[in-house]
Amino acid sequence: SGGTGALAQWVLVELQGEVEPRQSGDLAGSLLGDLHYTCEGVPVLIVGHHILYGKVVQLEKPFAVLVKRGGAPQPSPTGPHGHYSVTALIKTKLLFKTRPKPIITHVPKKV
Amino acid sequence: AALRSRAEVDATLQAAKLNPAELLPAVHCLSFDPQAGGGECCLLQLEPGLCAELEAGRSLVIRGEKDEHAVLCSRDKTYDMKIADTSNMLLFVPGCKTPEELKADLASCNIIHSQIAGFSNNYWELRRCRPKLKKLRKLLMEDPYEGPDSRKDQTSTFSKYTTEDLLSLIQASEEEILHQLEVIDACKIEGYWRILDFDYEMKLLNHVTQLIDSESWPLSKVPLCACLEELGSLEPREMIEHILLSYGRKYVDDGEVFFEMREDKICRATAQMLLQNAVKFNLSEFEEVWQQSVPEGMTTRLDQLQGLALVDRSSRPETILLLKVEDLPEDNQERFNSLFGIRKKWTEEDITPYIQDLCAEKQTVGALLTKYARSSMLNGVKVYNSRRPIS
Numbered sequence: 001s002g003g004t005g006a007l008a009q010w011v012l013v014e015l016q017g018e019v020e021p022r023q024s025g026d027l028a029g030s031l032l033g034d035l036h037y038t039c040e041g042v043p044v045l046i047v048g049h050h051i052l053y054g055k056v057v058q059l060e061k062p063f064a065v066l067v068k069r070g071g072a073p074q075p076s077p078t079g080p081h082g083h084y085s086v087t088a089l090i091k092t093k094l095l096f097k098t099r100p101k102p103i104i105t106h107v108p109k110k111v
Numbered sequence: 112a113a114l115r116s117r118a119e120v121d122a123t124l125q126a127a128k129l130n131p132a133e134l135l136p137a138v139h140c141l142s143f144d145p146q147a148g149g150g151e152c153c154l155l156q157l158e159p160g161l162c163a164e165l166e167a168g169r170s171l172v173i174r175g176e177k178d179e180h181a182v183l184c185s186r187d188k189t190y191d192m193k194i195a196d197t198s199n200m201l202l203f204v205p206g207c208k209t210p211e212e213l214k215a216d217l218a219s220c221n222i223i224h225s226q227i228a229g230f231s232n233n234y235w236e237l238r239r240c241r242p243k244l245k246k247l248r249k250l251l252m253e254d255p256y257e258g259p260d261s262r263k264d265q266t267s268t269f270s271k272y273t274t275e276d277l278l279s280l281i282q283a284s285e286e287e288i289l290h291q292l293e294v295i296d297a298c299k300i301e302g303y304w305r306i307l308d309f310d311y312e313m314k315l316l317n318h319v320t321q322l323i324d325s326e327s328w329p330l331s332k333v334p335l336c337a338c339l340e341e342l343g344s345l346e347p348r349e350m351i352e353h354i355l356l357s358y359g360r361k362y363v364d365d366g367e368v369f370f371e372m373r374e375d376k377i378c379r380a381t382a383q384m385l386l387q388n389a390v391k392f393n394l395s396e397f398e399e400v401w402q403q404s405v406p407e408g409m410t411t412r413l414d415q416l417q418g419l420a421l422v423d424r425s426s427r428p429e430t431i432l433l434l435k436v437e438d439l440p441e442d443n444q445e446r447f448n449s450l451f452g453i454r455k456k457w458t459e460e461d462i463t464p465y466i467q468d469l470c471a472e473k474q475t476v477g478a479l480l481t482k483y484a485r486s487s488m489l490n491g492v493k494v495y496n497s498r499r500p501i502s
Contacts, residue, residue: 007165010228011207012154013141015200032202032227034120035139036129041210044129045141051127056209062162063234064155064171065203084173086165087152092209 007086010065012093013045015052035094043094054096063090114224115140137213137221141204144226152203152229156195158237161185174282183237187286190237202230239472242283244291245441248306250280251297255308259347271303296357298349307353313384315354316377318342320406323372330408333359335368372406375415381405382416386433394422394429417464421454436465443469447483451497456487458494 033047045052066084175181183190254269297304342351359370402411418436440446484495
């Protein structure tokens with residue numbers, strides 16, 4: 001359902017391929033990277049040793065973010081698959097499609 | 112994990128050989144919410160109009176039981192739901208600002224720590240579909256209302272359905288459901304939606320038509336009050352009013368309520384009453400009896416029976432039989448299979464009443480025939496038959 005109050009506006013970040021955690025273990029709680037914008041508004045994402053350049057896209061068909069609501073017992077007759085709430089709308093996405101540029105870290109000279 | 116500091120961000124920029132002067136001052140440090148990836152969040156792509164509905168505070172509901180494909184319903188439309196896969200990774204980020212928003216608010220904080228709420232490589236796609244209303248009739252037909260004298264009602268163990276019940280069971284929007292209830296002449300009795308048993312319905316109709324005849328009222332001006340007075344001792348007043356509403360058009364003249372009786376609908380119901388008594392009828396005999404059975408002043412016409420009866424002009428003698436479109440399958444392919452099982456070759460004129468309801472928004476009967484049937488010529492007339500062999 002729509003719910004009370006204005007819906008939050010989120011942003012979609014679209015990346016090519018998979019995102020893998022740096023260390024073993026899953027993604028939850030870990031850092032992804034830094035998101036900058038150039039003065040012209042081009043999004044730049046630094047992920048690990050890669051620089052990704054993207055673009056801001058206004059979505060022709062916005063998305064709703066659905067969250068499954070905890071299952072309260074259904075009144076009879078049996079209800080539908082499950083209850084979902086709309087928690088946010090997404091009208092904008094940051095699309096990163098260009099090949100990531102690797103960051104070559106400068107190894108300091110031994111003195 | 113500790114939040115990234117400005118110093119760390121600047122160090123990364125330096126290592127990346129990016130010039131801070133070419134960048135907006137604010138940076139988003141993105142990390143994954145500890146709950147992200149739990150499968151709790153998913154994306155739904157919105158068709159035009161749905162976004163505005165949500166922003167206006169209205170609800171969308173997903174409906175479907177375990178054996179049904181889920182549909183999404185707005186207040187007045189129904190959509191099929193399908194998963195669309197993408198080879199890309201989609202991250203949903205709350206509180207992430209666009210360049211325009213950052214430029215508009217230059218005093219904003221330098222570092223924005225954003226937590227990615229979820230991620231996915233698929234999303235739900237919507238496609239507008241016909242509401243799945245056949246089930247509505249099926250549910251209400253489980254226990255048709257036979258009148259207040261029926262002993263069945265008192266001892267009935269059948270399910271009865273309120274509006275809320277129907278909303279949770281039928282894969283259609285509320286408006287589509289309420290509209291269909293009107294179309295099938297359902298009525299609310301003691302809070303439950305009921306369909307009248309056909310025999311009881313005809314009994315009520317006969318009371319009214321006989322009264323019209325004995326009072327010599329014009330068919331276009333049947334007074335509600337007088338009907339309730341004269342018939343109130345025979346049947347419940349709500350039922351008398353219901354039958355007038357079902358078979359007449361209500362209007363007010365000089366402060367009084369009248370009904371203009373619907374000739375086509377009454378003739379059609381009379382035909383159904385006659386046809387349901389046997390498998391097939393001699394067409395000309397039927398037409399004679401039918402005309403005699405309808406109220407004085409009404410004229411029967413075969414086109415009143417579209418979607419109710421099928422005429423066979425190839426047999427000798429010509430025959431007519433009962434075939435109700437609402438008894439046929441709801442699914443397109445199944446409907447066509449069923450029709451071709453009844454008759455191998457159909458003209459467009461004969462088959463149209465039996466496939467009209469399958470047309471999606473902006474779809475024509477012709478398009479359906481092209482898709483599900485094969486055409487050929489028979490005695491100079493274009494006919495349609497099945498694309499596949501019928502076993």
